[in-house]
Amino acid sequence: MKSLSSLLVALLLAATAATAQTNYTWTGATGTDWGTATNWSPASVPGAGDRVIIGSTANAPVLDTDRTVLRIKQTAGTIDLDGHTLTVTGTAHLTNATVTDGMFLQTGTRADSSIFTTVNFDCKVDMESSKFVMYYSTFADSTRLSSKGNKVSYGAGNDYEGVTHLLCKDTSSFQFSYGVADTFFTSLTITNTSKMGFILSKYTNNNYYGGDVRIEQLSTGSVSFHANNQCSYFAGDLILRADQGGVAFVGTGAVTLAPGSTIKIDSAGFTGGLVLYHLVQQAADTIVLDNLGATTQLDIGTGSVLKGHFHTTGAYLVRLANSRFEGTVNVTASMTVCTRNRFMENVVLTRNGGVTVSNGGNRFYKDVSIVHAIGSSASIYGLYYPDTVMGDLSLTTNGTGYIAWAWAQNSLLYGDVTANAVNAGISFGVTTNGKVTLCGTGDQNWTATTAINNGISHRDLRIDKPSGNMVLNGTADIYNNLQLVKGYIRPQGSGSVLRVRDNATVTGTSDSSHVQGPVSKVGNDAFTF
Numbered sequence: 001m002k003s004l005s006s007l008l009v010a011l012l013l014a015a016t017a018a019t020a021q022t023n024y025t026w027t028g029a030t031g032t033d034w035g036t037a038t039n040w041s042p043a044s045v046p047g048a049g050d051r052v053i054i055g056s057t058a059n060a061p062v063l064d065t066d067r068t069v070l071r072i073k074q075t076a077g078t079i080d081l082d083g084h085t086l087t088v089t090g091t092a093h094l095t096n097a098t099v100t101d102g103m104f105l106q107t108g109t110r111a112d113s114s115i116f117t118t119v120n121f122d123c124k125v126d127m128e129s130s131k132f133v134m135y136y137s138t139f140a141d142s143t144r145l146s147s148k149g150n151k152v153s154y155g156a157g158n159d160y161e162g163v164t165h166l167l168c169k170d171t172s173s174f175q176f177s178y179g180v181a182d183t184f185f186t187s188l189t190i191t192n193t194s195k196m197g198f199i200l201s202k203y204t205n206n207n208y209y210g211g212d213v214r215i216e217q218l219s220t221g222s223v224s225f226h227a228n229n230q231c232s233y234f235a236g237d238l239i240l241r242a243d244q245g246g247v248a249f250v251g252t253g254a255v256t257l258a259p260g261s262t263i264k265i266d267s268a269g270f271t272g273g274l275v276l277y278h279l280v281q282q283a284a285d286t287i288v289l290d291n292l293g294a295t296t297q298l299d300i301g302t303g304s305v306l307k308g309h310f311h312t313t314g315a316y317l318v319r320l321a322n323s324r325f326e327g328t329v330n331v332t333a334s335m336t337v338c339t340r341n342r343f344m345e346n347v348v349l350t351r352n353g354g355v356t357v358s359n360g361g362n363r364f365y366k367d368v369s370i371v372h373a374i375g376s377s378a379s380i381y382g383l384y385y386p387d388t389v390m391g392d393l394s395l396t397t398n399g400t401g402y403i404a405w406a407w408a409q410n411s412l413l414y415g416d417v418t419a420n421a422v423n424a425g426i427s428f429g430v431t432t433n434g435k436v437t438l439c440g441t442g443d444q445n446w447t448a449t450t451a452i453n454n455g456i457s458h459r460d461l462r463i464d465k466p467s468g469n470m471v472l473n474g475t476a477d478i479y480n481n482l483q484l485v486k487g488y489i490r491p492q493g494s495g496s497v498l499r500v501r502d503n504a505t506v507t508g509t510s511d512s513s514h515v516q517g518p519v520s521k522v523g524n525d526a527f528t529f
Contacts, residue, residue, distance in 0.1 A: 026039065046069050048069065051072070055076050063079070063081045064084075066084050071088065076095075079098070086105065089106075091110075093113070094117075099119070099122065102124070103124045104124070113130065114127055119138070128148060131153055136156075137159075143162055154178045155182055156177060159182075164188045167190075171196055172196060173198070174199075176201070186210055188213045189216065198222075208233050214241075217240075217272055222245050233258065234261055238257075242272030247274050249277055253278060255276065255277070265289055271295055277302040279306065284307040286310075286311070289315075290311065290313045293314065297317045302323075306324070309345075314332070316354070317333065320341050321338070327345055334375070335351065342362075347364055355380075356379035361384070364388065367391040368392070370405075388412045389412070392417070394420075395420065397422055398422050405429075409435075428457070428459065428461065435459065436458065443470075446472050458478050463484050463486070472491040472498065478498070482504070484509050485513055487512075491517035500520070502522050
């Protein structure tokens, strides 16, 4: 029994010795060599379980080989790694310090705190820690920072001059530009596997991203830029991937893309949510967001200015709001909602799925084509605000869901109108105040073709043209009121006729505005031809 007790005591003493931590202070008393015992107090070379303290001395430490310590505190001076790796497995606190020429590595289960203030890392940096607090520091070479655990990390006023990779794991979060702008001079990769995630450009303006920014959103968390009215400038491309969760550029500050920069979807795809507010292009570069996931919601709005062509496919929902599109727009999605935009070039909106309810208030300066490719649900336009089309309007229903243009508002049309009801109806105006006004100069061709009975209907139609006429090709059915102010309706060709439905009325007929051609009246209410 006595032998067993002695053995246990010996093992306990050995374990205690193995885990004991000694604090070593650099003195540089006999030179610069890290591996010389007389340069430390107490006089021994620190080991993997020890804490080192380094300040300003006449002889700055130079690493003699790869070294590992448990903790490091540097309050001034320089550590010259001399091409070697200094590994820290616990806390790293550096202030007013410089680390040069090698690799500064922080890793391990006890790496729970990384605090840097006014530090010049003129070396490669690879750190994983439970909490980062970084202010006014420079990372001159390649840098990898990975947060873990469940704490919030902060950065502000730092310069990242080398290729940088930022990671979030577990339930941690990482916040940058927390009061003072962080600057990324070259390429940046952001990878989020945390249930929380990243906030960049949080509390300050003039955030600069000098290279391509690649975002990999791989969890239910998110990667977001801006919290309030901050601004960010992207000199390279934005390359986006989301397996779930979301990527958001929000707040009221501008997200500016430099000339030659664009937004791309990574080859791995994008199935999360994507919000782009205050997106401003400085040049007419094309943005293509193709092959979005079937559950993706894409929002572009709140003062965005897209100067180039915009093309997107695959999303479940695309919302375009309060923005200016100076290039062509081509959207294919299950639903597309447009609210108070300015479209300066041709627009094609193709619906391939669910219900579309568009609020309206849009001004289309060129041609608009709306196509129902597939799906049985309806598409409604002009719900709350009137839409204006300066160019030609084309509506086609290949699917079995109908299109309702000018649902509850007065839509002003200045160009030709083509309504092609293949498998479902097309309605112009549906509820009270739902109306279409033809008001363009010169003749406006109104072409209605349908493969189904009563396929194209008009609740209220107003003719108020400064010059020219409505040239009708096909049948136009009026279900409530035809208001004639100025300009004629001229049916053209065999089978073209204006048909006034039961209980519908015609008002304002005069020498300067009437129908010059066939009129058909349905029902038995009084009517004057």
